[in-house]
Amino acid sequence: MADSVTPLRADRPGPDEGVAVLDRLEAVCNTHDAPELAEVLRALSAFMLEDLVQVEADIERVPRRDEVIGKSAHHLLALKGKRLRPMCVALAAKAGRGFDDSARALAAAVELVHSATLLHDDVVDHGTMRRGEPTARTLYGNAASVFAGDWLLIEALRRVRQADVPRVLDDLLDIIDEMIRAEAVQLENRGRLVVDRQTYFAIIEGKTASLFRWGLRSGARAGRLDDEDAEALATYGQNLGIAFQIVDDALDFMGEAEETGKNLFADLREGKVTYPVLVGMERDPALKAALGDALASPKGLSNAEGQRVLTALRKTGAIDASMALAREYSEAAAKAIERLPSGAAKTALTLVADASARRRA
């Protein structure tokens, strides 16, 4: 029972959930090279805590169903990611008139859409692990994950209907269409070694940045910001999403070598060329040839080959280049919202952008 936790009303989840949300916020800011950021954001968390606890409660309101589809959906929801998307919706709303019931419904919706896409992605990519746990499909089967994804999408759309904020539903349908088109680009590139930046950005803008853009714009609309401010926040979201994805890509190369080599090869097979690989191949033609050979071979990369590829990739400086590019996007995000009036929400958004580009987990 931490005294530091903002008092919660009786009908809300108890302090333990509050602490869990706090931990999550800290995780976003868990930056090895900039501990002061984590410090600042920890101070800010009081400002967000009750909102995030409410979002969590709203997500928990997805009905429990004791069958494989229900279990698949709740397995994923219980893994609890960073909840960065709902946090962004909340902050955008707070930059306006505040985080009310409508904004909360939208914050839950953005996480549910994200969760729906993860369920379908894991089926499509034959994913076995997610957030350190077995994927829902390995526990309950592909069929259940397909329908669980459908279900969470419907649950998300219901929240958006409840929110009753002008334009956000039509926007979301457009965004999901965009996400599917990005999946199409990725599917088309399966088994091929994509080396152009245009394709890479088409995929990450469609798959990742678009939903961030929607979340920020929708939070702004729920907070009754005017169209210019809403667009500023949408631009923030777009840039934050790109930064976030590039860091995700780079972090894949910072782990243990054997695991990293295996994941790299699995990604290549699925048509997922990540930014560090793109840069590495541009800088080192031998690396490109080695990856091409591995992709053409039915055996794939051996552990030793994987390690050699990783060493070569690191030597090109591609990972540092990726982190540097992510910082550029996070700076563009921060710049996009300069026009917003000063306040805690703006400060928090700026810090979230900075932390997202510097995170190491």
Place this chain on the structure above:
Amino acid sequence: MADSVTPLRADRPGPDEGVAVLDRLEAVCNTHDAPELAEVLRALSAFMLEDLVQVEADIERVPRRDEVIGKSAHHLLALKGKRLRPMCVALAAKAGRGFDDSARALAAAVELVHSATLLHDDVVDHGTMRRGEPTARTLYGNAASVFAGDWLLIEALRRVRQADVPRVLDDLLDIIDEMIRAEAVQLENRGRLVVDRQTYFAIIEGKTASLFRWGLRSGARAGRLDDEDAEALATYGQNLGIAFQIVDDALDFMGEAEETGKNLFADLREGKVTYPVLVGMERDPALKAALGDALASPKGLSNAEGQRVLTALRKTGAIDASMALAREYSEAAAKAIERLPSGAAKTALTLVADASARRRA
């Protein structure tokens, strides 16, 4: 260029498409034992022709995309089923103020939702053939069908938004939830020999009847019928959907024996016990034991065993009993709309119900 075809405006599809729609309407009425029905409905088709051509054009408006997801979606749409669901939406609207742009959007939407579920079902059930053609997933892969289903669902929801008819979007979200819950019941019964009617009806009401119910109620609302008439049409839809599904189940046992045996076994494995099997097992315990053994065996049914099971099933009279039950539901459908004022739409709906329960294809 058949003279009998209603003249089409220049911006509409040409007479060939008109004839295709006509054929489809006839197919619904293609009843071996009641040729007069086909005759009557053929006369009625002039009354529907332009509406159905418009719906077809509206479905065709789903953007063409030259990648596997787009191809998967259009492969399924091009197979052209009976379009019974859009026809029902059109007739419900015509029972009111007529088939306008809103009703047309809803008619296209109901077919798109249906198509989305078929794409996901084929992935989940490992379906290889649909409407006499290879399934989209066998041509373009499971991944493309998962996302194509997602896409058509989004396209459907967009049409519902365009239609802008009160309550129909929230209703549709509830209906899709109902469909997913029925899938859950089916998944839970995979590999088990379901023998209770409650489970059977829970599945077909959720998977089939619910969307018919939505189509009829929504068409009625687009046609500005009052709530009582809309509910009458919803009840019609519910009963028609059940009748339609039971006939579908029964028709599975009227084909060539070897194929039928194979499909029967595949269905059992997927947890799909159909009504004739349910009745057959109730009436003949030996049949139940044989199916149980087949399901428990890794080899499944041999051709000879399949034939024996079919013969035993036919001997119980289960297929006739199924057709008789379907007729009861189609009569309940017709009865539900007795309260509607007389007119061509009501006559057509009554005939569609009758033809759906008597069809042999």
